[in-house]
Amino acid sequence: MSRKQAQIGITGGIATGKSTVTGYLEERYGLPVFDADSYAREAVKPESPLFERIVQRYGESIQLPEGGLNRQELGEIVFKNPVERQWLEEQIHPYVRDRLQTILNQSSPQDTLVFSIPLLFEAQMSDLVAEIWVVYCSEEQQIERLMGRNHLTFEQAQIRINSQMPLAEKCRLGDRLLNNTSTPSQLFVQIDRILKS
Ligand SMILES: CC(C)(COP(=O)(O)OP(=O)(O)OC[C@H]1O[C@@H](n2cnc3c(N)ncnc32)[C@H](O)[C@@H]1O)[C@@H](O)C(=O)NCCC(=O)NCCS
Numbered sequence: 001m002s003r004k005q006a007q008i009g010i011t012g013g014i015a016t017g018k019s020t021v022t023g024y025l026e027e028r029y030g031l032p033v034f035d036a037d038s039y040a041r042e043a044v045k046p047e048s049p050l051f052e053r054i055v056q057r058y059g060e061s062i063q064l065p066e067g068g069l070n071r072q073e074l075g076e077i078v079f080k081n082p083v084e085r086q087w088l089e090e091q092i093h094p095y096v097r098d099r100l101q102t103i104l105n106q107s108s109p110q111d112t113l114v115f116s117i118p119l120l121f122e123a124q125m126s127d128l129v130a131e132i133w134v135v136y137c138s139e140e141q142q143i144e145r146l147m148g149r150n151h152l153t154f155e156q157a158q159i160r161i162n163s164q165m166p167l168a169e170k171c172r173l174g175d176r177l178l179n180n181t182s183t184p185s186q187l188f189v190q191i192d193r194i195l196k197s
């Protein structure tokens with residue numbers, strides 16, 4: 001049984017504000033945050049077996065001149081091609097799950113831990129957390145924030161959004177919804193309210 005009582009799983013669509021939420025939980029409430037994206041990066045570090053498999057599949061050009069993975073190039077491949085995306089996910093998700101499970105095993109049931117898991121529903125990781133918070137905004141805002149932050153074109157931003165489970169469905173599956181269509185401080189007020197209740 002992997003489920004524990006005090007795990008909060010933060011999810012949502014790409015660029016809807018998960019890091020903004022976890023940053024606040026860390027700074028204002030001192031809660032420990034564990035980020036699935038950072039474990040997904042760890043899984044493909046240059047000395048890992050997976051790095052080799054990726055280079056074998058996509059060729060040397062997927063490597064940066066200084067040795068690391070060209071994530072932009074890999075993103076171009078997998079977000080356009082569901083078969084390749086599935087292949088990559090099958091390589092990375094078991095590693096991410098293992099890392100989160102180890103953290104759970106090492107924690108005490110009284111600890112409140114925050115897991116930020118962008119693909120919590122898609123990768124079937126809901127069993128790792130006791131409560132799921134879904135951060136949402138409008139698709140226009142998602143596109144605008146993605147284009148601004150990741151320097152993507154409108155089309156690239158749309159492709160990334162469409163590669164995920166529709167946000168409305170995530171909202172249906174979540175236990176708590178955080179509306180990030182306004183200012184960050186409006187978002188933080190909702191978090192305060194949840195944690196006081
Ligand atoms: C394709 C990769 C190399 C692109 O790297 P890049 O640095 O541009 O993006 P980054 O890793 O910071 O991810 C940003 C966001 O993209 C979204 N995203 C990432 N992978 C996926 C995916 N397979 N499907 C849908 N959305 C995804 C998430 O919302 C994530 O927060 C990278 O995203 C990756 O390795 N993805 C597969 C691993 C994965 O599923 N990660 C999510 C952890 S649960």
Ligand SMILES: Nc1ncnc2c1ncn2[C@@H]1O[C@H](COP(=O)(O)OP(=O)(O)OP(=O)(O)O)[C@@H](O)[C@H]1O
Nearest residue numbers: 013014015016017018019020145149180182183184
């Ligand atoms: N309420 C807001 N108003 C304006 N900009 C915002 C707001 N919330 C977040 N942003 C900005 O939108 C971008 C995405 O936010 P954030 O990084 O928190 O999203 P995320 O869900 O963690 O993204 P990803 O899925 O890519 O990891 C950032 O540049 C952030 O500064």
